[in-house]
Amino acid sequence: MATNPKKAVVLLSGGLDSTTVLAIVQDAGYEAFALSFRYGQRHSHELDRASRIAQNAGVARHVILDLDLSQFGGSALTADIAVPKDRDQSEMEADIPVTYVPARNTVFLSCALGWAETLGTGDIFIGVNALDYSGYPDCRPAYIAAFESMANLATKGGVEGTLPVTIHTPLIDLSKAQIIQRGRDLGVDYAQTISCYDPGGNGAACGRCDACQLRLKGFREAGLQDPVAYQKV
Amino acid sequence: MATNPKKAVVLLSGGLDSTTVLAIVQDAGYEAFALSFRYGQRHSHELDRASRIAQNAGVARHVILDLDLSQFGGSALTADIAVPKDRDQSEMEADIPVTYVPARNTVFLSCALGWAETLGTGDIFIGVNALDYSGYPDCRPAYIAAFESMANLATKGGVEGTLPVTIHTPLIDLSKAQIIQRGRDLGVDYAQTISCYDPGGNGAACGRCDACQLRLKGFREAGLQDPVAYQKV
Numbered sequence: 001m002a003t004n005p006k007k008a009v010v011l012l013s014g015g016l017d018s019t020t021v022l023a024i025v026q027d028a029g030y031e032a033f034a035l036s037f038r039y040g041q042r043h044s045h046e047l048d049r050a051s052r053i054a055q056n057a058g059v060a061r062h063v064i065l066d067l068d069l070s071q072f073g074g075s076a077l078t079a080d081i082a083v084p085k086d087r088d089q090s091e092m093e094a095d096i097p098v099t100y101v102p103a104r105n106t107v108f109l110s111c112a113l114g115w116a117e118t119l120g121t122g123d124i125f126i127g128v129n130a131l132d133y134s135g136y137p138d139c140r141p142a143y144i145a146a147f148e149s150m151a152n153l154a155t156k157g158g159v160e161g162t163l164p165v166t167i168h169t170p171l172i173d174l175s176k177a178q179i180i181q182r183g184r185d186l187g188v189d190y191a192q193t194i195s196c197y198d199p200g201g202n203g204a205a206c207g208r209c210d211a212c213q214l215r216l217k218g219f220r221e222a223g224l225q226d227p228v229a230y231q232k233v
Numbered sequence: 234m235a236t237n238p239k240k241a242v243v244l245l246s247g248g249l250d251s252t253t254v255l256a257i258v259q260d261a262g263y264e265a266f267a268l269s270f271r272y273g274q275r276h277s278h279e280l281d282r283a284s285r286i287a288q289n290a291g292v293a294r295h296v297i298l299d300l301d302l303s304q305f306g307g308s309a310l311t312a313d314i315a316v317p318k319d320r321d322q323s324e325m326e327a328d329i330p331v332t333y334v335p336a337r338n339t340v341f342l343s344c345a346l347g348w349a350e351t352l353g354t355g356d357i358f359i360g361v362n363a364l365d366y367s368g369y370p371d372c373r374p375a376y377i378a379a380f381e382s383m384a385n386l387a388t389k390g391g392v393e394g395t396l397p398v399t400i401h402t403p404l405i406d407l408s409k410a411q412i413i414q415r416g417r418d419l420g421v422d423y424a425q426t427i428s429c430y431d432p433g434g435n436g437a438a439c440g441r442c443d444a445c446q447l448r449l450k451g452f453r454e455a456g457l458q459d460p461v462a463y464q465k466v
Contacts, residue, residue: 067300067344072351103347106387110343111302114336118305137392146383153376154339 005031007060007121008168009112012036014050016193016215017127017171020183022057024170025125027186033119034062035112039101040070045203049194056192065111069101085198085208105138109147113165117155122165129171129179144169176218184224191227204229238264240293240354241401242345245269247283249426249448250360250404253416255290257403258358260419266352267295268345272334273303278436282427289425298344302334318431318441338371342380346398350388355398362404362412377402409451417457424460437462 008030012018025032034057036050047064054062105128112124128139137143148167157163171179183190195215196205205212207230219226241263245251258265267290269283280297287295338361345357361372370376381400390396404412416423428448429438438445440463452459 063304065301065304068298069344069347071296071298072348101347102350103343103387106383107340107343107347110336110340111300114302114334114340115305117335137389138387140386143383143386146379146386150339150376150379150383151336153373153379154336154371156370159370
């Protein structure tokens with residue numbers, strides 16, 4: 001079997017979900033092309049982690065694309081608005097939080113689509129998750145299906161039928177605990193990942209933002225210890 | 234009538250089509266927010282023209298977003314592949330040309346979507362054109378409709394129904410000659426615009442690439458003289 005492996009573009013943020021997706025992609029035999037964004041995040045820890053994760057995983061290539069969405073403003077992740085802390089599940093589910101970055105997944109998937117077409121593949125992977133999610137509209141199955149339909153009208157390969165686009169969402173139906181268990185089975189080192197919206201200067205997680213709370217709950221339910229460092233409070 | 238005007242995001246390349254769209258948007262009473270991209274074009278004349286056009290039109294704001302799609306390679310507009318010259322209409326229509334930038338309109342519209350949401354508007358304008366076009370898949374009505382459907386699932390305002398997204402394509406059914414006539418009626422100064430894929434160092438158009446040929450044909454059919462400078466050949 002000396003055939004070339006299929007290529008896949010994987011969106012990699014350096015977080016728990018996308019790092020698990022990368023492991024799933026490689027386990028499935030794809031040659032992985034990892035894509036991250038410098039999009040005006042308030043902290044660069046994410047990109048440091050993403051680079052190390054990509055390197056350790058031995059991806060075919062890791063591209064960090066500069067895209068300064070903070071020029072538009074409008075989100076706590078890119079603008080000067082406080083990250084909400086200590087919210088309970090019902091508060092998280094009540095509305096779309098200020099940490100929502102307008103059209104972020106749409107922008108990220110669109111860039112992934114451009115790279116995929118250039119690479120000659122239609123396989124794109126994203127770690128969205130419809131359970132245990134933080135209220136973002138662009139994490140839902142209906143959204144992903146609509147993006148895929150659009151993508152197949154947008155590209156040469158999609159229109160000509162030679163390179164149909166598939167947006168793979170291997171985590172979409174999994175709980176955070178199930179994601180962690182799946183990653184652990186695949187040998188993911190979660191100590192390398194970062195989920196916190198507001199880490200300290202040393203990169204230690206705050207333990208109190210929505211992302212930290214969902215992550216800690218996931219490890220608890222999986223019966224595992226989260227290996228990352230948290231700030232003392 | 235002291236109500237605030239409606240806001241609209243307008244994709245502005247500095248070319249003939251998008252400059253006409255900007256005039257249509259302002260004529261319709263919208264407050265225009267112009268969006269351009271530094272996406273690894275081989276020449277920066279486009280952006281110089283776009284800036285001047287935006288300024289002269291008195292837009293509310295003009296953002297030039299850096300997005301280096303040339304990291305992906307794959308197009309004569311961003312990579313080191315020769316721009317095709319002197320093709321006739323049938324050659325242009327025969328296939329998707331190498332000047333196609335993978336997923337470009339998808340990426341551009343996605344960023345426009347993010348800005349529109351931040352501004353609190355759902356109105357986005359793009360100067361795509363299904364006639365006299367150069368074979369790009371992401372200029373067709375079916376593609377635009379699919380993008381709009383996706384966008385209404387992607388955003389907070391779309392999902393909640395408070396801010397439905399509309400992708401306006403006022404040029405989609407017009408011939409190049411009709412576009413030019415419409416722009417002329419609105420007072421567009423086409424001397425400011427640039428369409429050429431491969432201008433000389435002084436910004437003069439080559440007159441031979443697909444974009445130049447379609448433009449010159451449009452002016453001819455409109456019975457008008459193209460006011461931009463062409464290279465002597």
